[in-house]
Amino acid sequence: MSYRDRIAAALDEGCRFAGLYANGEIVRSVLVARDGLLRHESVAAEDGRVPTIVDLTPAAAWDEREAADLYGIRFDGHEPLRPLVEHDLDLKTWTVPVHGDDTYQVAVGPIHAGVIESGHFRFHVVGDKILHVDARLFYKHRGLERAAEGQTLAEGRAYVQRACAACAVSNSVAYAHACEELLGLQPDAELARVRTVLLELERAWSHLNDIAAVCAGAGLAAGNTFFAALTERARRLNERLTGHRFLFDSVQVGGSALALDAPAVAAAREELASIAADSKRGWRELLFNGSFQDRLPDIGVVSADDARSLGAVGPAARASGVGDDVRSYSTRLAYHGFVPVAPRRLAGDVQARLEQRAVELLQTFDLLDDLLDRSIGPAEAVAGSGSAAIGLGLVESPRGATLCAVEHADGAVARVHLRTGSYANWPVVAHAAAGNLLPDFPLINKSFELCYACADR
Amino acid sequence: MLTLLRNLRRIRTDVGLPAPTRGRSLAVRHVDAGSCNGCEHELTLAMSPYEDVQRYGFGIVASPRHADVLLVTGTVTTRMREPLLAAYNAMPEPRRVIALGDCALARGVLAADTEIVGPVEALLPVDLRIPGCPPSPPTITQALLELHDAGVTMR
Numbered sequence: 001m002s003y004r005d006r007i008a009a010a011l012d013e014g015c016r017f018a019g020l021y022a023n024g025e026i027v028r029s030v031l032v033a034r035d036g037l038l039r040h041e042s043v044a045a046e047d048g049r050v051p052t053i054v055d056l057t058p059a060a061a062w063d064e065r066e067a068a069d070l071y072g073i074r075f076d077g078h079e080p081l082r083p084l085v086e087h088d089l090d091l092k093t094w095t096v097p098v099h100g101d102d103t104y105q106v107a108v109g110p111i112h113a114g115v116i117e118s119g120h121f122r123f124h125v126v127g128d129k130i131l132h133v134d135a136r137l138f139y140k141h142r143g144l145e146r147a148a149e150g151q152t153l154a155e156g157r158a159y160v161q162r163a164c165a166a167c168a169v170s171n172s173v174a175y176a177h178a179c180e181e182l183l184g185l186q187p188d189a190e191l192a193r194v195r196t197v198l199l200e201l202e203r204a205w206s207h208l209n210d211i212a213a214v215c216a217g218a219g220l221a222a223g224n225t226f227f228a229a230l231t232e233r234a235r236r237l238n239e240r241l242t243g244h245r246f247l248f249d250s251v252q253v254g255g256s257a258l259a260l261d262a263p264a265v266a267a268a269r270e271e272l273a274s275i276a277a278d279s280k281r282g283w284r285e286l287l288f289n290g291s292f293q294d295r296l297p298d299i300g301v302v303s304a305d306d307a308r309s310l311g312a313v314g315p316a317a318r319a320s321g322v323g324d325d326v327r328s329y330s331t332r333l334a335y336h337g338f339v340p341v342a343p344r345r346l347a348g349d350v351q352a353r354l355e356q357r358a359v360e361l362l363q364t365f366d367l368l369d370d371l372l373d374r375s376i377g378p379a380e381a382v383a384g385s386g387s388a389a390i391g392l393g394l395v396e397s398p399r400g401a402t403l404c405a406v407e408h409a410d411g412a413v414a415r416v417h418l419r420t421g422s423y424a425n426w427p428v429v430a431h432a433a434a435g436n437l438l439p440d441f442p443l444i445n446k447s448f449e450l451c452y453a454c455a456d457r
Numbered sequence: 458m459l460t461l462l463r464n465l466r467r468i469r470t471d472v473g474l475p476a477p478t479r480g481r482s483l484a485v486r487h488v489d490a491g492s493c494n495g496c497e498h499e500l501t502l503a504m505s506p507y508e509d510v511q512r513y514g515f516g517i518v519a520s521p522r523h524a525d526v527l528l529v530t531g532t533v534t535t536r537m538r539e540p541l542l543a544a545y546n547a548m549p550e551p552r553r554v555i556a557l558g559d560c561a562l563a564r565g566v567l568a569a570d571t572e573i574v575g576p577v578e579a580l581l582p583v584d585l586r587i588p589g590c591p592p593s594p595p596t597i598t599q600a601l602l603e604l605h606d607a608g609v610t611m612r
Contacts, residue, residue: 087536110536110537110540111488111489111540111544113519113520114487114517114519115487115497115500115501115517116489116497117489117492117494117497118488118489118490118491118537118540138536139491139534139536139537139540140489140491140492140531140534140536140537141534141536141572142491142532142534142567142568142569142572142573143568143569143571143572144567144568144569146569147567147568147569158567159567162493162567163493164493164494165493165494165495165498165591166494166495166498209498209501222458222461222462222465223461225461225465225505225506226461226464226465228501228502228504228505228506229464229465229468229505229506229507231502231505232502232505232507232508232594235502245499245591245593246495246498246591248590278464281460281464282460282461282464284460285458285460285461289458451494452494453492453493453494454494
């Protein structure tokens, strides 16, 4: 079967596209089956060309454009293959042409008005109405994947961690899983538990921060301040537990050195219970604040079909009714019996995404309460079912499924590719904005609250 | 709404931040030149009720035209070189530059050499260096105070 036929067959079986990357002249697509099993399909470029799969799964659009810009691969059938990472090109090459009476463009960024990461949005509008958005990111492209090449597998972790502070644990765990698959290692029960605790601690501060951000986007200063204060408490707890407010360096390949005695774990559990109680109180206030709630529904709507076809992930996808959550099938982590929270409304709008975060935040506090029932000790990955040529790790980050693929040569990183939840969702933000009013874009954007850093790498 | 405001008052009482001793004012324009987003998250929480850097009259402004200080995070990428210089050139004099975080100071930067220009001081005169990966909200507040008060003494 040809590469395209294999992808088409996998999608027919219910697989979801999880990422695509080039390694020299080879292009690999990664797919995730309904039961969470990861597989990859590869194709060698002929004269630098491979057939596109973007017509089979539009979710691959950014991945193919990136591989074209960084590895010079041409994707036959992907027309027009607009640049994504390459910046030194004419405006016409990367914007979608929009014609009609009174249409014009509004250019925003790369520097934004607040404390925000750098990135450029080009709005095609008529009056206040957005017809189309071209998101042009990669201003923060640091070439982290290439910089990691040649490092040992242990050293490579720092590069994926540094891709993004807000996803440091998610990225590191995805990388550690990929490396352990390469080496034929499987985490023991304690290692699975420690990493699950760290992932949920990251999710807790991140969701608190994101709720604060939506309040800021709607101009509710009191709500923003309330949840910013809770974010601060969560970060202080991170520091007490691991010595770092963003949990940096708490995840290593092959094991964990983190040791917390019973009183330290009990104190953490108590503080988390207190933060959870305050989160509930704050959330209730937001629910009953009429002027705030009026601002949220029916804007930035993403339908379930669009979420699926564009490859939306995380709370944003679940708010549209696409229920996939990597935690349901993470065999290398301690999410036994995990069931994703069903959304209260499947509206796929700003309100649904905010609510989804809020209910998932409470679930995270429950998970942590269960996981922190005893002290935490050093743990390691043990020999498992044999090594693999390509290591793949998939983790549910606060913003959705994050894939890390690692290939090695003699114990050194030969290629590492990181596709984060933010990367998957950026095209969805652009799609969600179309048809809305320009002044609503900041709020729509904040309802996704994606990182630029881990998309740009 | 009352619950939210009462909670804010409770935090303020519990934290007991010292009142500013004298009037200060500093308008800060932040530019992310290629960070990992850590410095941005900490800078945001410098404005949480636990730190409240605004009590000193320090605030983030939307335009470099209104700014006294350019606060730069991250190692400078080739793609952010021009926007960073444009922001600096748009500022009125006198102006000051802060390099916030280890990347901005070229400490332990992870990146491909071809994608970055270098630390902030490779492009702009840096008046204050704030190390840390990332610097915590209190560290940021103290550094801003130091910069402001040094400026006042000079005049």
